[in-house]
Amino acid sequence: MRLGILGGTFNPPHLGHLVCAQEAYLQLKLDQVLFVPAHVPPHKAVEDDPGVEHRLELCRRALDGDDRMEVSPLEAERSGTSYTVDTLEELKTRSPDTELYLLLGADVAAGLPRWWQPERVLSLARLAVAARPGTSRGAVTEALAGLGGGDGARFFAMPTIGVSSTMIRRRVRAGQAIRYLVPDAVASYIEDRGLYLSAVGR
Numbered sequence: 001m002r003l004g005i006l007g008g009t010f011n012p013p014h015l016g017h018l019v020c021a022q023e024a025y026l027q028l029k030l031d032q033v034l035f036v037p038a039h040v041p042p043h044k045a046v047e048d049d050p051g052v053e054h055r056l057e058l059c060r061r062a063l064d065g066d067d068r069m070e071v072s073p074l075e076a077e078r079s080g081t082s083y084t085v086d087t088l089e090e091l092k093t094r095s096p097d098t099e100l101y102l103l104l105g106a107d108v109a110a111g112l113p114r115w116w117q118p119e120r121v122l123s124l125a126r127l128a129v130a131a132r133p134g135t136s137r138g139a140v141t142e143a144l145a146g147l148g149g150g151d152g153a154r155f156f157a158m159p160t161i162g163v164s165s166t167m168i169r170r171r172v173r174a175g176q177a178i179r180y181l182v183p184d185a186v187a188s189y190i191e192d193r194g195l196y197l198s199a200v201g202r
Contacts, residue, residue, distance in 0.1 A: 004033040005091070005125065006103045007075070007084060009046045010055050012190060013062040014168055014182045016161040020130050024103050025068050027156040028128055033069045033103070034091075035059045038082040042116060048169050050195045052076045061185035085117045088124035100125035101154070106135035109153070110143040122149030130158045172196040 004024050010017065013035070021033040037055045038046075049055075059071040074090060075082040088100060102125040104112070109129045112118050127150075129140055137155055144150030163181050171178050173196060178187050190196060 001032070001095070001098045002028070002030045002101065003091070003095075003098050004028065004030045004101045004103050004128065005036060005088070006033055007036045007038060007082075007087070009041060009049075009165070010035065010037045010059050010062075011046055011049060011165045012055070012058045012168055012182060012186055012195075014163045014165060014186075015180075016163045018062065018183070019161055020103065020105070020158055021069055023158045024101070024128055024130065024156055028101055028154060030101060034072050035063065035069060036072045036075055036087060039075045039078060040081050042081045042083055047166070048196055050193075054193070054195060058186050058189060061189055062183045064185060083116045085115075085120050085124070088121060092124055101128045102126070103128050103130065105130050106132040106137070106140050109140045110135055112150075113143060113147060119148045122147060122152070127153040129153055129155045131155065132158075133160055169196040173198070 004021065006017065006021050008017070021035070024030060025033050037052060037059055039052045053076070056071060056073055056076050063069045063071060074087055078086070084102070088102070091098070091100060102121065104127065106129050109127060115121060140153065144153055168178050168181060172190060
């Protein structure tokens, strides 16, 4: 089995996340893509965080009805910092024969050498890098050159989608529509529970 791992805060999940997952699924011939919302990200706090349970449910609603994708509570249920290496270790322990693909945007992939145990990450999963404006393929290749396993990265194309979770939260606070930027089920959940109406967790 070939399993794609898409981590992040998903605060909230939006069409950019879904398109990235779909393009990886198609181009890398994956069997499934697993969305893994982080509980406590190692690099920065979750801005305006409604709580990891809400972010998990937002992901579930975003993916509802798409059998190609699934949501994992693995990091949400684990205490402490959500290190990718720990998540990959657990997934590999549960299913040793599964081939893991860690899906990252090019900008994030270029920063992989600064992650916790980056070479262990690359020994557990193959890196799959989505094209992103502002970070060239060469910059990613150069950043990974000094890491064992860094030369095995795969690149996949992705349409440029100018949507971000920060933009969604700002629009909610400003009373602006977010329909067509997130799945309808996500927009409804945000509205019904009054998420992101005030800035918190900064």
